[in-house]
Amino acid sequence: MTLQEKDSQYLWHPYTQHKTSQTPIAISRGEGALLWDENNKEYIDAIASWWVNPFGHSNKFIADAIYKQLTTLEHVLFGGFTHEPAIKVAEKLMEILPKNQQKIFFSDNGSTAVEVAIKVALQYFFNKGEKRTTIIAFENAFHGDTFAAMAASGISFYTQAFQGMFIDVVRIPVPVKGQEQVSFEALENVIQRNNCAGFIFEPLVQGAAGMVMYEPEALAKLIEICKENKVLTIADEVMTGFGKTGKTFAMDYVDADPDMICLSKALTGGTIPMAITTFTQKVFDAFYDDDINKALFHGHTFTANPTGCAAALASIDLLQTDEMQTNIERINKNHLEFQKKIESHPKVITARTLGVIFAVEIKSDSEESYYGSMRTKLYNFFIENGVVLRPVGNIVYILPPYIMTNEQLQKVYKTIEEAIEMV
Numbered sequence: 030m031t032l033q034e035k036d037s038q039y040l041w042h043p044y045t046q047h048k049t050s051q052t053p054i055a056i057s058r059g060e061g062a063l064l065w066d067e068n069n070k071e072y073i074d075a076i077a078s079w080w081v082n083p084f085g086h087s088n089k090f091i092a093d094a095i096y097k098q099l100t101t102l103e104h105v106l107f108g109g110f111t112h113e114p115a116i117k118v119a120e121k122l123m124e125i126l127p128k129n130q131q132k133i134f135f136s137d138n139g140s141t142a143v144e145v146a147i148k149v150a151l152q153y154f155f156n157k158g159e160k161r162t163t164i165i166a167f168e169n170a171f172h173g174d175t176f177a178a179m180a181a182s183g184i185s186f187y188t189q190a191f192q193g194m195f196i197d198v199v200r201i202p203v204p205v206k207g208q209e210q211v212s213f214e215a216l217e218n219v220i221q222r223n224n225c226a227g228f229i230f231e232p233l234v235q236g237a238a239g240m241v242m243y244e245p246e247a248l249a250k251l252i253e254i255c256k257e258n259k260v261l262t263i264a265d266e267v268m269t270g271f272g273k274t275g276k277t278f279a280m281d282y283v284d285a286d287p288d289m290i291c292l293s294k295a296l297t298g299g300t301i302p303m304a305i306t307t308f309t310q311k312v313f314d315a316f317y318d319d320d321i322n323k324a325l326f327h328g329h330t331f332t333a334n335p336t337g338c339a340a341a342l343a344s345i346d347l348l349q350t351d352e353m354q355t356n357i358e359r360i361n362k363n364h365l366e367f368q369k370k371i372e373s374h375p376k377v378i379t380a381r382t383l384g385v386i387f388a389v390e391i392k393s394d395s396e397e398s399y400y401g402s403m404r405t406k407l408y409n410f411f412i413e414n415g416v417v418l419r420p421v422g423n424i425v426y427i428l429p430p431y432i433m434t435n436e437q438l439q440k441v442y443k444t445i446e447e448a449i450e451m452v
């Protein structure tokens with residue numbers, strides 16, 4: 030039996046309707062931007078395996094750091110204990126995060142990083158004896174699949190079975206070009222009508238919505254409105270963090286600092302699941318008290334796993350090399366050229382680029398749903414041609430590992446052009 034055949038016997042895959050979807054492709058190895066399946070067919074990983082892998086598959090530098098940590102101290106509980114890898118990650122993040130971030134809290138994945146931020150926003154006001162229980166989020170936001178993160182998410186595919194069981198979330202429009210004022214006014218209204226604790230957003234790029242982009246000035250204004258009304262702000266940088274937007278964090282473009290930041294995905298270079306939520310001193314201080322009940326009673330068994338920390342340190346080291354910064358600029362330049370070339374195509378609605386993120390919206394006769402027929406056609410075409418891309422409806426996006434070569438990039442562009450002709 031092939032791996033593909035054995036898989037269907039036991040495995041339940043994420044976001045998959047097993048009755049109608051094709052059998053998953055069994056990948057047996059990866060190197061750089063390439064993956065090979067069990068039949069040795071080669072694929073270019075043009076989405077960095079769900080945006081986690083900036084430095085290439087089977088990266089030796091990170092692997093060595095992980096091995097060294099595994100054979101020194103693989104894990105120790107973080108309740109009542111601490112260790113150097115966690116402290117070093119904290120020190121490193123203090124160097125690169127917006128200056129107002131002072132405390133870091135570890136968990137295991139993007140959803141838990143968000144879950145922690147939302148719980149902290151709610152308990153912050155509980156600890157102060159103030160009734161504020163509403164969370165503000167963008168339309169079409171994606172913040173993860175655990176309950177509070179899912180409540181904040183606005184893509185109905187992921188949440189419709191659970192309507193009516195969520196914490197209070199009120200949505201405002203994304204301030205895309207021309208809609209800024211509508212978004213500002215919606216935020217003012219929501220804050221006036223509800224007891225708002227926090228505002229969570231994907232800064233500058235909404236990933237799962239299809240790389241929807243908006244300007245830093247608009248986000249700065251929204252954060253300012255929250256500050257005036259003492260609403261805590263949460264930047265979900267799970268996707269945008271660690272270089273994707275061309276700067277270390279998307280918030281580096283924004284002239285306003287959030288109260289909390291969520292990190293995961295590229296944090297460990299796509300090796301070990303880990304996440305971090307960071308906070309200002311002001312947020313931490315609301316939990317600092319003689320009363321034990323004011324503490325944050327949240328934790329995960331693998332909190333601050335030393336091996337994960339070692340992977341994160343090695344990843345951030347790689348990100349900071351001149352070579353990687355040059356790679357990010359190189360990919361951005363290529364994207365911009367491709368954007369120029371493709372945006373006037375009669376079948377293209379728009380194309381957009383920020384950092385290493387590129388997206389193109391393809392014209393379609395019918396309303397395209399998230400997992401609709403055009404999406405399936407496009408996805409299959411890409412896979413046949415050895416390129417891993419997961420379109421969102423009629424939107425095709427590229428989010429490559431930073432080490433992808435120009436030749437590989439050109440093949441990805443060419444395959445997208447052919448796909449546009451095909452649909």
Ligand SMILES: *Cc1c(COP(=O)(O)O)cnc(C)c1O
Nearest residue numbers: 138139140171172173236267268
């Ligand atoms: C992927 C993602 C999450 C959820 O992360 P998981 O590790 O999949 O739980 C949260 N927020 C954003 C912006 C994401 O892109």
